[in-house]
Amino acid sequence: MNAEAELNAPQRQMFEEVVEGLRRPQKMIPSKFFYDERGSELFEEITRLDEYYPTRTETRILEDHIEEIAEAVGEQSVIVELGSGNSTKTRLLLDHMSDISAYVPVEISEEYLMKTVRSLKDEYPDLSIKPVCADYTKPFRIPPIAKTFEYYVIFYPGSTIGNFRPERAQQFLKTISRLLVPGGGMLIGVDLKKGRDTLEAAYNDAKGVTAQFNLNMLLRLNRELNADFQIDNFEHLAFYNEEKGRIEMHLKSNTRQEVHLNGEAIHFEEGETIHTENSYKYSLNEFRALVNDWFKVEKAWTDKDDLFSMQYLVKR
């Protein structure tokens, strides 16, 4: 066991959250801790995997219906993207719209945000870009927009809404809807229910990248929280929980063992798991019901195999 070490303030905060999760009857670690530098790299790799259909299908839907989607968003709108990352999908929209009043990327990683803004400024010299460095799950402000505009339109691709539990997703929709006036919009990517095999393959790729991504969390805890997880004693586990309508990701202990985080002992039975992520899947009807208190689904576009959907919601 590692000797106790002095953790700095953010590490202390992370330590409290992680240990609290590991003391629950069903152990868990909040999924936000996936995204250290290596985790973000692995995630990008996931989005390019053959089995991981969501990213390429969503892009394809955007490309195939771009005229209609651009029309739904409307010229002279302010596009507010939540978790903008490298803004790949946004470029598709921007390339088909000539008179957007402003683009507001909201991104938690300042480095990522500034890098993306610099390249967008080169590519779209006439576009007004108003970056916001913030955690979009907490209240944030949209900066003043110089040009006149019709509506704010929230852009939220990637089916990230599926990583919230439904009740939490509704809370989030309610909070986000407060940024909008009636008539304002939300363009959102939503992964659809489908056969178990396709779903499970997407989170159990043959190259084992998703497994690496999941296990990377433990390497991070070892490094940043002075923990002593033996990576070989844990396995990636991902399956479709049909009753709950979600993919669950876990890290399974393949032996009875004790792990320490900065001196705190955590016991694992053989086969016991740490729950690390959920990815909820919705039918079009279920999603309509989920948003219905705040938004009307104006239009939903899907691919030919009905794997994924891009939906334009209008605030009530």
Ligand code: TRP
């Ligand atoms: N929201 C996407 C999904 O659930 C991307 C994602 C979030 C993801 N966390 C993940 C993909 C963990 C693989 C593993 O599919």
